[in-house]
Amino acid sequence: AQTVTQSQPEMSVQEAETVTLSCTYDTSESDYYLFWYKQPPSRQMILVIRQEAYKQQNATENRFSVNFQKAAKSFSLKISDSQLGDAAMYFCAYNPNAGNMLTFGGGTRLMVKP
Amino acid sequence: DTGVSQNPRHKITKRGQNVTFRCDPISEHNRLYWYRQTLGQGPEFLTYFQNEAQLEKSRLLSDRFSAERPKGSFSTLEIQRTEQGDSAMYLCASSLVGAYNEQFFGPGTRLTVL
Numbered sequence: 435a436q437t438v439t440q441s442q443p444e445m446s447v448q449e450a451e452t453v454t455l456s457c458t459y460d461t462s463e464s465d466y467y468l469f470w471y472k473q474p475p476s477r478q479m480i481l482v483i484r485q486e487a488y489k490q491q492n493a494t495e496n497r498f499s500v501n502f503q504k505a506a507k508s509f510s511l512k513i514s515d516s517q518l519g520d521a522a523m524y525f526c527a528y529n530p531n532a533g534n535m536l537t538f539g540g541g542t543r544l545m546v547k548p
Numbered sequence: 549d550t551g552v553s554q555n556p557r558h559k560i561t562k563r564g565q566n567v568t569f570r571c572d573p574i575s576e577h578n579r580l581y582w583y584r585q586t587l588g589q590g591p592e593f594l595t596y597f598q599n600e601a602q603l604e605k606s607r608l609l610s611d612r613f614s615a616e617r618p619k620g621s622f623s624t625l626e627i628q629r630t631e632q633g634d635s636a637m638y639l640c641a642s643s644l645v646g647a648y649n650e651q652f653f654g655p656g657t658r659l660t661v662l
Contacts, residue, residue, distance in 0.1 A: 438590075467648060478552075479591075479639070479653040486648070525590050529649055534579065535604065536641075536651060538590030 436461045438528050440539035447516045448547050454501075455511045455542045457526030463487075465531040468502065468509045473541075474522040482524070485509065487531075513544075521546045550574075552654035554640050560660045561630055568626045569657045573642030580623050581651060582615055583639040584608065591639055597623060598645070630661045 438459045447453035459468070470482040485493045485502050492500050497517075501510045513520055526539040553572045561567050573580050579598050583591035594613070595605045599620040609615075612630075617623040627634055637658050641651040 440590075469650075471653075478655040481650060481652075484648060484650065527590075534596055534649060535581070535593040535606075536583075536591070537593070540590050541588070 436537045438539035442542045444543045446545040452514045457509045463530045467529045469527040470511045471525045472522045554654040566628045571640030572622045577642035579643045581641040585637040632661045635661045
């Protein structure tokens with residue numbers, strides 16, 4: 435069974451600084467997708483960034499980028515120029531190419547200090 | 549595009565009562581998923597539909613839980629004889645086959661069983 439682990443229950447960052455959230459996963463599949471989702475307080479979950487396992491290039495979306503290390507089964511999220519609106523729970527999620535369900539990590543609560 | 553909607557947003561019930569939740573996916577999406585999220589945890593997969601067919605169910609989905617998607621559009625999740633352990637946020641998501649299985653989430657229904 436696939437598992438996703440987020441080892442940082444909470445992180446804090448100063449506004450305008452950079453923070454990195456960690457995620458590791460376990461799978462025997464070679465083709466899969468990895469996602470980072472953001473869940474603001476009392477608001478719905480939205481997709482931040484997606485990475486296809488077959489792509490060596492790390493995905494980037496504006497201030498958000500990932501460091502995907504396939505051999506190490508590591509998928510970290512870097513947030514640059516942190517903003518107050520980035521404060522939220524962040525979930526790492528795994529989806530096998532042939533499968534459909536998302537397997538989520540336990541989440542990291544990010545606090546942004548003004 | 550109005551996104552995924554869920555009703556009700558909150559439900560308080562007494563132990564032993566039955567409850568039903570509704571999810572309306574994004575209109576052109578043919579896959580619909582149900583997840584359960586307890587406080588401070590990541591969502592856990594319950595079940596999913598492709599069109600009207602229920603294709604996968606988690607072992608978390610006990611006999612007291614039933615889900616339907618009668619015409620391949622909206623879905624309902626019913627919990628019979630609720631227990632206090634059923635208290636959680638129930639999330640619905642939808643996706644389009646082939647589109648990286650990117651799942652779009654609704655706001656959730658928060659169930660409290662007294």
